Amino acid sequence: MTDALVLIDPAASTVEVADFGAPQLPVTDLSAHRGDGIFETVLVRIGDGVTVVSRDRHFTRFCASASALGLPDPEPELWDRGLDTVIAEVRAADPSLAEFGVRYALSRGTQNPDGSQSPRGWAFNVPVDEKITRARAHGISAVSLDRGYDAYLGSKAPWLLIGAKTLSYAVNQAAGRYAAEQGADEALLVSHDGVVLEGPTSSLIIRRGDRLLTPNPEAGLLSGTTQRLIFDHAGELGLSAEYADFGLSEVVGADGAWYVSSMRTAVSLNQLDGNPIPRDAELTAELQRLIMAG
Numbered sequence: 001m002t003d004a005l006v007l008i009d010p011a012a013s014t015v016e017v018a019d020f021g022a023p024q025l026p027v028t029d030l031s032a033h034r035g036d037g038i039f040e041t042v043l044v045r046i047g048d049g050v051t052v053v054s055r056d057r058h059f060t061r062f063c064a065s066a067s068a069l070g071l072p073d074p075e076p077e078l079w080d081r082g083l084d085t086v087i088a089e090v091r092a093a094d095p096s097l098a099e100f101g102v103r104y105a106l107s108r109g110t111q112n113p114d115g116s117q118s119p120r121g122w123a124f125n126v127p128v129d130e131k132i133t134r135a136r137a138h139g140i141s142a143v144s145l146d147r148g149y150d151a152y153l154g155s156k157a158p159w160l161l162i163g164a165k166t167l168s169y170a171v172n173q174a175a176g177r178y179a180a181e182q183g184a185d186e187a188l189l190v191s192h193d194g195v196v197l198e199g200p201t202s203s204l205i206i207r208r209g210d211r212l213l214t215p216n217p218e219a220g221l222l223s224g225t226t227q228r229l230i231f232d233h234a235g236e237l238g239l240s241a242e243y244a245d246f247g248l249s250e251v252v253g254a255d256g257a258w259y260v261s262s263m264r265t266a267v268s269l270n271q272l273d274g275n276p277i278p279r280d281a282e283l284t285a286e287l288q289r290l291i292m293a294g
Helices: 030-034 053-070 078-091 130-140 170-181 226-230 248-252 283-294
Strands: 003-007 012-018 037-046 050-052 097-109 115-124 140-146 185-192 196-198 202-210 213-214 241-243 256-261 265-271
Touching: 003 213, 012 037, 012 078, 037 078, 037 283, 050 078, 053 078, 053 097, 053 226, 078 097, 078 115, 115 256, 130 265, 140 170, 170 185, 185 248, 185 265, 196 202, 196 248, 202 226, 202 248, 213 226, 226 256, 226 265, 226 283, 248 265, 256 283, 265 283
Parallel strands: 140 185, 140 265, 213 241
Antiparallel strands: 003 012, 003 115, 037 050, 037 097, 097 115, 185 196, 202 213, 202 256, 256 265
């Protein structure tokens, strides 16, 4: 798969195709040594046309994250151009490609001598790799990890940016590595007072009978674009959809559980902390089709 990169300049409202293999980011950029920026990743599906899954939902969250960090309001037309340019570059290089992701980011940039900042943006393609396709087909296992703070802390401490999708992903990456060391595919983050939250890069949905349940984003997690797409269309599957607080025992005792995210779509959670969870293969396939339809 050919790599494509575009640089997005919010101040000049320009999009420029760049060399993926060449240096682009100065070490003084605040995203590089502070994680001071935001990002989104969308799934692109190629069929009769081009489908960017949950494109508007992602950009709405991107804007909300920018607001939380005090970054300039992203200009829709500019970021649309950046995304579409990456898609065009990838398709020109490999017309047979059926799906791939595009990640776009906005950094606070470099701090100037006068104290001002020069925000910079970029977008590039990411592959749908074998790990993703395997998880879609066979599901995953997870271990629960204490996130270290009580649920609903964000309402009292908004500066923690709990609901923003920032570039500060070191903790998320560490959780994934720890889970792998325990022999699991994923981590499931739980508040210190026992409320189930999310995976490091995914939302969690469980099924009880004809009800889909997911943790309330206000409990201390990122509001998932893929989760909201599923909830918007749950009625088409004959299911209701609700936000709720629940603990680990409810996940283990559910009729089915899924990690949902842009790139993996919906993957069944087959085991949590060594406890088996029923795998609903039919609903898993329906959720994947629903998400991929955009």
